[in-house]
Amino acid sequence: xxxxxxxxxxxxxxxxxxxxxxxxxxxxxxxxxxxxxxxxxxxxxxxxxxxxxxxxxxxxxxxxxxxxxxxxxxxxxxxxxxxxxxxxxxxxxxxxxxxxxxxxxxxxxxxxxxxxxxxxxxxxxxxxxxxxxxxxxxxxxxxxxxxxxxxxxxxxxxxxxxxxxxxxxxxxxxxxxxxxxxxxxxxxxxxxxxxxxxxxxxxxxxxxxxxxxxxxxxxxxxxxxxxxxxxxxxxxxxxxxxxxxxxxxxxxxxxxxxxxxxxxxxxxxxxxxxxxxxxxxxxxxxxxxxxxxxxxxxxxxxxxxxxxxxxxxxxxxxxxxxxxxxxxxxxxxxxxxxxxxxxxxxxxxxxxxxxxxxxxxxxxxxxxxxxxxxxxxxxxxxxxxxxxxxxxx
Amino acid sequence: xxxxxxxxxxxxxxxxxxxxxxxxxxxxxxxxxxxxxxxxxxxxxxxxxxxxxxxxxxxxxxxxxxxxxxxxxxxxxxxxxxxxxxxxxxxxxxxxxxxxxxxxxxxxxxxxxxxxxxxxxxxxxxxxxxxxxxxxxxxxxxxxxxxxxxxxxxxxxxxxxxxxxxxxxxxxxxxxxxxxxxxxxxxxxxx
Numbered sequence: 163x164x165x166x167x168x169x170x171x172x173x174x175x176x177x178x179x180x181x182x183x184x185x186x187x188x189x190x191x192x193x194x195x196x197x198x199x200x201x202x203x204x205x206x207x208x209x210x211x212x213x214x215x216x217x218x219x220x221x222x223x224x225x226x227x228x229x230x231x232x233x234x235x236x237x238x239x240x241x242x243x244x245x246x247x248x249x250x251x252x253x254x255x256x257x258x259x260x261x262x263x264x265x266x267x268x269x270x271x272x273x274x275x276x277x278x279x280x281x282x283x284x285x286x287x288x289x290x291x292x293x294x295x296x297x298x299x300x301x302x303x304x305x306x307x308x309x310x311x312x313x314x315x316x317x318x319x320x321x322x323x324x325x326x327x328x329x330x331x332x333x334x335x336x337x338x339x340x341x342x343x344x345x346x347x348x349x350x351x352x353x354x355x356x357x358x359x360x361x362x363x364x365x366x367x368x369x370x371x372x373x374x375x376x377x378x379x380x381x382x383x384x385x386x387x388x389x390x391x392x393x394x395x396x397x398x399x400x401x402x403x404x405x406x407x408x409x410x411x412x413x414x415x416x417x418x419x420x421x422x423x424x425x426x427x428x429x430x431x432x433x434x435x436x437x438x439x440x441x442x443x444x445x446x447x448x449x450x451x452x453x454x455x456x457x458x459x460x461x462x463x464x465x466x467x468x469x470x471x472x473x474x475x476x477x478x479x480x481x482x483x484x485x486x487x488x489x490x491x492x493x494x495x496x497x498x499x500x501x502x503x504x505x506x507x508x509x510x511x512x513x514x515x516x517x518x519x520x521x522x523x524x525x526x527x528x529x530x531x532x533x534x535x536x537x538x539x540x541x542x543x544x545x546x547x548x549x550x551x552x553x554x555x
Numbered sequence: 556x557x558x559x560x561x562x563x564x565x566x567x568x569x570x571x572x573x574x575x576x577x578x579x580x581x582x583x584x585x586x587x588x589x590x591x592x593x594x595x596x597x598x599x600x601x602x603x604x605x606x607x608x609x610x611x612x613x614x615x616x617x618x619x620x621x622x623x624x625x626x627x628x629x630x631x632x633x634x635x636x637x638x639x640x641x642x643x644x645x646x647x648x649x650x651x652x653x654x655x656x657x658x659x660x661x662x663x664x665x666x667x668x669x670x671x672x673x674x675x676x677x678x679x680x681x682x683x684x685x686x687x688x689x690x691x692x693x694x695x696x697x698x699x700x701x702x703x704x705x706x707x708x709x710x711x712x713x714x715x716x717x718x719x720x721x722x723x724x725x726x727x728x729x730x731x732x733x734x735x736x737x738x739x740x741x742x743x744x745x746x
Contacts, residue, residue: 332594
């Protein structure tokens with residue numbers, strides 16, 4: 163029987179991991195993802211899963227252990243945040259380049275310095291070029307659901323790429339929310355058996371991993387990763403559809419919320435989408451044509467689909483919860499690329515918010531829509547790029 | 556129940572304020588409502604002021620922002636009175652539930668409240684009596700049920716709390732916490 167429970171985002175991810183029952187989990191906990199590993203270690207200690215839990219000495223080692231275990235043929239997972247993900251950096255590229263379908267829960271947190279434990283997306287956004295599929299979640303339920311879908315996506319024969327499930331630190335990781343946990347057997351039937359494409363332990367069919375690859379083949383291997391990313395898009399759609407049929411919650415590459423006839427649209431990622439929906443409903447009641455496009459899959463990025471979804475919009479505000487120093491925010495850049503060929507092209511501008519956990523309240527979101535209304539009426543954008551709720555702004 | 560029923564807890568690090576907010580939400584969830592509960596984490600230090608929030612609703616809760624206009628304010632530590640933010644955003648009928656040995660009228664005056672109902676409960680003495688130390692949560696939950704029977708009745712709270720505590724506590728402590736809830740409920744004074 164599915165179970166309705168009030169559980170934290172971290173707790174939900176740990177439950178998903180228990181149901182996935184990986185062969186190996188590397189453990190080096192870091193705030194705010196710590197509870198995932200704590201809970202999962204409890205499941206291991208209680209004999210609820212027969213996972214080999216490897217306590218390592220750093221995140222670099224955690225990812226190295228994951229890569230080795232995955233190359234040996236195992237289903238492999240870990241969880242991390244912020245500086246932990248940053249310390250994995252070198253090995254993230256190795257995992258992707260070696261095409262290991264490792265699954266990581268990234269509990270989004272701001273990177274140091276200054277030291278901060280709260281949410282922003284600087285950690286996973288920084289890893290956007292590493293060759294990992296990235297799927298984002300608005301709430302606990304979606305974080306859990308994305309994790310349940312992750313093995314079938316990452317391990318698909320046409321994909322074979324590592325995958326990050328990203329959820330907002332504290333806001334989701336530490337909040338309990340009413341959600342539905344699915345039944346173990348049904349989840350396990352949905353996920354299916356793990357099938358290693360090559361195993362280092364298969365001595366009858368020996369293979370080499372991580373070999374030197376210079377100008378003779380390196381670029382072909384990188385092209386192959388791009389092809390795998392392109393393949394991931396229909397696979398994500400297919401797995402999401404199967405998930406919807408099985409469990410009743412439907413997901414697409416992104417969520418269109420009251421978007422069809424929306425003139426003023428906000429594009430955003432993760433938990434802020436909840437606040438945006440709340441304000442959009444209020445504004446709709448007041449007759450305002452406003453809507454939301456919520457990114458779910460950031461890598462591979464669904465350019466054409468987003469362009470189609472925004473075709474009726476007149477002005478688009480892109481909210482980035484991370485910043486690229488000396489450049490526009492990563493989501494804004496992608497939305498600009500999506501819309502370059504659009505005719506007519508909506509007005510577009512960028513707002514950065516929430517770095518290090520700075521709140522964006524419902525009134526702030528109202529102000530944001532008020533601003534887009536003014537820009538639309540005046541036919542010009544005053545500031546293409548700006549920070550919200552910041553001193554000296 | 557209007558769209559969201561919102562509770563704001565004020566306590567100090569180490570008193571179990573966050574656990575209290577979460578346990579209350581779990582109990583209310585058990586009655587069939589949608590809930591969310593979350594802390595307002597700063598640096599995690601024993602003794603530092605801590606806030607935690609609950610939202611209850613008949614439908615799915617989408618927002619994650621801190622509670623700004625609480626329906627109920629739960630004050631776990633009276634040494635916070637006079638400090639910033641306890642009465643912030645309170646409306647005319649916001650209910651205050653306060654862990655204190657003082658009487659309700661005196662507490663109301665201390666908080667400079669006028670129209671707002673105040674419920675006091677000596678949760679620390681209940682806690683010392685039962686646990687020989689200061690863990691006021693369960694008594695506070697009982698006082699909440701007394702102040703807000705439309706959200707959760709004492710019977711429902713006890714039934715749900717038994718299940719919740721059974722997951723995390725040994726059997727004798729489950730019993731004592733249930734006792735603390737009942738004492739908290741019974742020993743409430745109002746003004």
